[in-house]
Amino acid sequence: MKKTFKRTTVTSALPYANGPVHIGHLAGVYIPADIYVRYLRLKKEEVLFIGGSDEHGVPITLRAKQEGVTPQDIVDRYHTLIKDSFREFGISFDIYSRTTSKTQHELAAQIFRTLYDKGEFIEKTSEQYYDDEAHQFLADRYITGECPHCHAEGAYGDQCEKCGTSLSPTDLINPKSSISGSKPVMKETKHWYLPLDKHEAWLRQWILEEH
Numbered sequence: 001m002k003k004t005f006k007r008t009t010v011t012s013a014l015p016y017a018n019g020p021v022h023i024g025h026l027a028g029v030y031i032p033a034d035i036y037v038r039y040l041r042l043k044k045e046e047v048l049f050i051g052g053s054d055e056h057g058v059p060i061t062l063r064a065k066q067e068g069v070t071p072q073d074i075v076d077r078y079h080t081l082i083k084d085s086f087r088e089f090g091i092s093f094d095i096y097s098r099t100t101s102k103t104q105h106e107l108a109a110q111i112f113r114t115l116y117d118k119g120e121f122i123e124k125t126s127e128q129y130y131d132d133e134a135h136q137f138l139a140d141r142y143i144t145g146e147c148p149h150c151h152a153e154g155a156y157g158d159q160c161e162k163c164g165t166s167l168s169p170t171d172l173i174n175p176k177s178s179i180s181g182s183k184p185v186m187k188e189t190k191h192w193y194l195p196l197d198k199h200e201a202w203l204r205q206w207i208l209e210e211h
Helices: 023-042 058-067 071-089 102-117 196-208
Strands: 008-011 047-053 095-098 122-131 143-146 173-177 185-193
Touching (some): 023 047, 023 071, 047 071, 058 071, 071 095, 095 102, 122 173
Parallel strands (some): 047 095
Antiparallel strands (some): 122 185
C-alpha cells in the first residue's frame, strides 16, 4: 500500500522591516498562527511554520528618507529586531527569513522568467500621479490626502487608516507627495499585468485539493 505524506505549511502576513512589531501585530496575526501550529504539533502532525521580514515596500524607503540612511540600513536593523522579538515572545517559527535572501530572489526571478517566456504578461498604459520635483511616480504611501469617505487627513494612496477603506491614489482629495510635499500631476505610465482570470480554473482545483 502506498503511504501518503501530509504536511501542513503555515505562514502569516510578513511584517514590513521598517519598525518594531507591537502588541497589535502579535495579537492579530502571529499568536493565532502560533496557537494553530502548536495544536498541530501536539497532535503529532507534520507542520512547517514559515515567516519572514518583508524588505520591499514604500514604508521602508520613506523611513530611510526620514532618518537620512539607506533602505538597506533600515531593513538590516529592523529585521534583526523583529526576529529577536518573535523569539522573545515565543512565536515558534521553523523558518524566519527575509525577502532579500538569495533563495527568495532566485525563486522570484525563476517564476517571473517562466511567465514572461510563456507570454503571460500584458502591457497597459494608464495615468498615475507623478512628482515633478522628485521625478517619480507616486503609489501607495508615496502619496497622501483627504479620505473621500471619512474625510480624515493623511490618508494613504492605498488605504485610510482611520476608517479602514481601501483606496486608490486618484480617490484622494487634495493629494500631495509624501516625498516632496508638492502637488502631483497626472502622467502616463506603462505597466505589466498578470491576468489571473486565465488561471482561475487550475488555481481553484489546486486550492480545493488542500494544497
